[in-house]
Amino acid sequence: xxxxxxLQLRIFDxxxxxxxxxxxxxxxxxxLIGDMLRQERFDLVLLQEVWSExxxxxxxxxxxxxxxxxxxxxxxxxxxxxxxxSRFPILDTLLYQYSLNGYxxxxxxxxxxxxxxxxxxxxKISGIIFNVYVTHLHAEYCREKDAYLPHRLVQAWELAQFxxxxxxxxxxxxxxxxxxxxxxxxxxxxxxxxxxxxDAFTEATRFEGCEDGCTLVPNNCFTVKTELMPFxxxxxxxxxxxxxxxxxxxxxxxxxxxxxxxxxxxIPFSDHEAVxxxxxxxxxxxxxxxxxxxxxxxxxxVVTEARTEVGVGLRAAQRQRYSTGRMAVLALLLxxxxxxxxxxxxxxxxxxxxxxxxxxxxLAFLAIGVLLLATSLHLFxxxxxxxxxxxEEQMRMVLWxxxxxx
Amino acid sequence: xxxxxxLQLRIFDxxxxxxxxxxxxxxxxxxLIGDMLRQERFDLVLLQEVWSExxxxxxxxxxxxxxxxxxxxxxxxxxxxxxxxSRFPILDTLLYQYSLNGYxxxxxxxxxxxxxxxxxxxxKISGIIFNVYVTHLHAEYCREKDAYLPHRLVQAWELAQFxxxxxxxxxxxxxxxxxxxxxxxxxxxxxxxxxxxxDAFTEATRFEGCEDGCTLVPNNCFTVKTELMPFxxxxxxxxxxxxxxxxxxxxxxxxxxxxxxxxxxxIPFSDHEAVxxxxxxxxxxxxxxxxxxxxxxxxxxVVTEARTEVGVGLRAAQRQRYSTGRMAVLALLLxxxxxxxxxxxxxxxxxxxxxxxxxxxxLAFLAIGVLLLATSLHLFxxxxxxxxxxxEEQMRMVLWxxxxxx
Numbered sequence: 001x002x003x004x005x006x007l008q009l010r011i012f013d014x015x016x017x018x019x020x021x022x023x024x025x026x027x028x029x030x031x032l033i034g035d036m037l038r039q040e041r042f043d044l045v046l047l048q049e050v051w052s053e054x055x056x057x058x059x060x061x062x063x064x065x066x067x068x069x070x071x072x073x074x075x076x077x078x079x080x081x082x083x084x085x086s087r088f089p090i091l092d093t094l095l096y097q098y099s100l101n102g103y104x105x106x107x108x109x110x111x112x113x114x115x116x117x118x119x120x121x122x123x124k125i126s127g128i129i130f131n132v133y134v135t136h137l138h139a140e141y142c143r144e145k146d147a148y149l150p151h152r153l154v155q156a157w158e159l160a161q162f163x164x165x166x167x168x169x170x171x172x173x174x175x176x177x178x179x180x181x182x183x184x185x186x187x188x189x190x191x192x193x194x195x196x197x198x199d200a201f202t203e204a205t206r207f208e209g210c211e212d213g214c215t216l217v218p219n220n221c222f223t224v225k226t227e228l229m230p231f232x233x234x235x236x237x238x239x240x241x242x243x244x245x246x247x248x249x250x251x252x253x254x255x256x257x258x259x260x261x262x263x264x265x266x267i268p269f270s271d272h273e274a275v276x277x278x279x280x281x282x283x284x285x286x287x288x289x290x291x292x293x294x295x296x297x298x299x300x301x302v303v304t305e306a307r308t309e310v311g312v313g314l315r316a317a318q319r320q321r322y323s324t325g326r327m328a329v330l331a332l333l334l335x336x337x338x339x340x341x342x343x344x345x346x347x348x349x350x351x352x353x354x355x356x357x358x359x360x361x362x363l364a365f366l367a368i369g370v371l372l373l374a375t376s377l378h379l380f381x382x383x384x385x386x387x388x389x390x391x392e393e394q395m396r397m398v399l400w401x402x403x404x405x406x
Numbered sequence: 407x408x409x410x411x412x413l414q415l416r417i418f419d420x421x422x423x424x425x426x427x428x429x430x431x432x433x434x435x436x437x438l439i440g441d442m443l444r445q446e447r448f449d450l451v452l453l454q455e456v457w458s459e460x461x462x463x464x465x466x467x468x469x470x471x472x473x474x475x476x477x478x479x480x481x482x483x484x485x486x487x488x489x490x491x492s493r494f495p496i497l498d499t500l501l502y503q504y505s506l507n508g509y510x511x512x513x514x515x516x517x518x519x520x521x522x523x524x525x526x527x528x529x530k531i532s533g534i535i536f537n538v539y540v541t542h543l544h545a546e547y548c549r550e551k552d553a554y555l556p557h558r559l560v561q562a563w564e565l566a567q568f569x570x571x572x573x574x575x576x577x578x579x580x581x582x583x584x585x586x587x588x589x590x591x592x593x594x595x596x597x598x599x600x601x602x603x604x605d606a607f608t609e610a611t612r613f614e615g616c617e618d619g620c621t622l623v624p625n626n627c628f629t630v631k632t633e634l635m636p637f638x639x640x641x642x643x644x645x646x647x648x649x650x651x652x653x654x655x656x657x658x659x660x661x662x663x664x665x666x667x668x669x670x671x672x673i674p675f676s677d678h679e680a681v682x683x684x685x686x687x688x689x690x691x692x693x694x695x696x697x698x699x700x701x702x703x704x705x706x707x708v709v710t711e712a713r714t715e716v717g718v719g720l721r722a723a724q725r726q727r728y729s730t731g732r733m734a735v736l737a738l739l740l741x742x743x744x745x746x747x748x749x750x751x752x753x754x755x756x757x758x759x760x761x762x763x764x765x766x767x768x769l770a771f772l773a774i775g776v777l778l779l780a781t782s783l784h785l786f787x788x789x790x791x792x793x794x795x796x797x798e799e800q801m802r803m804v805l806w807x808x809x810x811x812x
Contacts, residue, residue: 073796074792074793074795074796075505075792075793075796076789076792077785077788077789079792090803091807092570092571093800093803094567094568094571095505095796096502097503097505099481099501099503115789120571161500162500164498165498165500165526165571165572166571166572166574168572168574168575169574169575357764358763358764358767361764361767361768362767365771379483382483383481383482383483383521386480386481386482386485387480387481389480390479390480390481390501394499397496397499401497
């Protein structure tokens with residue numbers, strides 16, 4: 001078996017920042033991305049933030065010659081933004097939508113409307129089964145006070161669980177995407193620890209690109225400079241991760257990121273830099289076994305850390321559920337009071353007209369509005385509490401299994 | 407290998423109809439169910455419609471002695487209602503929430519609020535890996551004009567896909583639940599065809615229980631008799647399905663349903679009858695291979711039939727998306743007109759007071775209400791269209807694979 005030829009696989013990953021009406025010079029950039037992909041002829045292309053299906057269709061037409069197989073994942077109001085182009089036939093697909101993804105009322109952040117998900121495509125190359133995952137996790141808008149950390153952790157956990165449960169027949173697992181986490185963050189340590197995935201950047205024999213492998217850099221003319229102030233080099237939040245499941249080995253020979261503007265233009269492809277990995281896959285005599293006991297001890301620490309953060313989020317969600325519930329009850333009481341007053345006036349109990357009609361009806365409408373809004377929020381935070389509790393309990397189960405019954 | 411001892415597994419499945427405040431004599435029935443489960447000592451218990459976590463906790467306390475392992479699946483506002491009790495350790499769990507599940511404004515049906523899902527628990531018994539799925543699909547409220555058929559078909563499809571993708575390392579797959587489909591319905595043929603699952607009722611060597619294996623019968627005092635009018639014997643919508651994935655065979659030795667009232671009382675356990683299967687699992691020399699080409703031809707027919715129904719649902723959803731969008735635009739126009747009129751009055755363009763203030767503000771509030779409602783519905787139907795399109799495309803891919811590239 002040792003003599004089996006090595007399979008070389010070139011993978012491209014990019015958050016395309018192609019939001020209709022909002023992203024700058026979107027159509028021009030999507031065209032540039034298409035041109036480059038056609039020219040470079042990767043084996044696998046994993047894209048995020050392709051929010052417009054029209055952009056996907058245009059890319060599909062343009063790339064049909066060199067990437068005859070593709071899939072667009074639909075979810076949420078706007079879509080998942082995820083799509084895959086492949087030189088090799090896509091045998092099957094599956095989409096998993098994360099149970100938590102920010103708040104519908106945070107309109108300025110908008111993540112909730114995107115139906116953030118993980119997409120799976122199954123590809124067979126030279127008899128080797130590849131489970132390829134593409135995802136985009138909730139953005140981090142303020143690192144110091146990251147209100148979305150519990151949601152992103154739930155997503156990282158669900159991503160890890162989804163990969164573990166669906167990749168059991170795979171020979172090689174690949175994950176590409178914008179994880180919105182720095183390499184040392186608890187979420188990425190959880191994901192890597194719980195799935196065994198390895199980071200192409202740290203494993204690569206050769207690297208070429210932005211310093212430290214950063215994918216959101218101040219030099220890019222589309223990035224918001226103030227957000228990157230604490231990170232003069234930029235941040236690394238886009239990843240290609242991989243592992244061999246059965247009797248295969250995977251090595252990352254080369255990792256690259258894009259830098260500066262697209263060739264022959266004055267703009268970069270996106271506000272993110274693309275990540276490009278060249279992997280070498282070879283069959284080997286027997287499955288590689290890691291030093292499990294040490295790994296499991298570290299994993300237990302990471303799961304504990306993640307569980308603490310989820311617990312913090314749970315208590316915040318419980319507080320919000322309580323306060324929105326109280327608000328709904330108060331609005332209902334006000335409405336009932338008004339109804340009693342109106343009935344009293346109608347029955348002639350009060351002498352004359354006690355309230356001006358206009359203010360009275362405005363107040364009633366206000367109360368109805370508050371009641372509806374507070375009830376919706378209460379229901380939403382009830383779901384949030386349930387999902388955070390569910391994740392915390394799953395993590396507790398895993399910790400129990402790791403610590404007591406290895 | 408042929409000499410391996412046979413593993414006998416006794417499985418219990420019941421839709422418990424335990425909706426807080428709504429289900430009749432709920433607490434009494436949950437107690438009866440607990441008593442019976444403790445007495446009968448099944449190996450695996452799959453329950454649906456346990457909507458109250460308190461009921462689950464009570465059952466857990468009561469059953470702790472004979473079913474030391476259990477899991478409750480959380481999702482949606484109310485919960486998934488799904489839980490599992492097991493004599494054997496639960497190694498891992500995963501929940502998948504269906505992307506479509508009725509309409510939030512159909513309050514009288516309420517399915518939308520339940521976050522209908524499929525739960526997976528992984529159990530190892532005598533070295534055999536069991537992937538056990540429990541689920542509850544959208545109810546059928548009117549068989550002649552079933553508005554929820556496309557949603558239930560999407561759910562059946564997602565259920566089949568979820569089982570296929572997550573069961574690749576399993577030796578035996580079990581599915582129990584209230585599928586809300588009659589045995590000959592397209593959804594169940596799709597599910598069975600696409601996963602290879604077999605129906606314990608049709609495969610059972612011995613059967614004992616309600617005629618034709620019905621699980622919703624007119625004799626049950628909690629069922630709505632008018633709904634069962636066209637079916638004098640009742641209907642069979644609760645199932646235990648199974649298959650052996652690798653080198654195992656599974657045989658259903660016995661299938662039973664509950665009948666009549668619980669022992670020593672005047673009420674049945676639920677409005678559904680429970681399904682109880684005794685399975686014999688044995689290791690065999692080599693994996694059993696079905697006659698694939700015939701099976702695939704039938705499967706292609708079933709997928710085509712399901713795809714047609716999903717297409718009907720898609721067109722209905724598109725019409726609703728259009729009409730709610732038009733309603734939102736009209737409400738916005740009315741609001742703008744009012745704003746212009748009000749500004750005109752303020753600027754003194756109109757002589758005197760053109761409209762009575764009260765009617766004017768009531769109309770504005772009405773327009774705002776309609777705008778908000780129509781916009782929400784438009785967003786909802788946009789999601790519905792996307793998910794139906796996604797399913798239709800997945801089915802198209804499968805058909806292409808089945809017909810062109812077997």
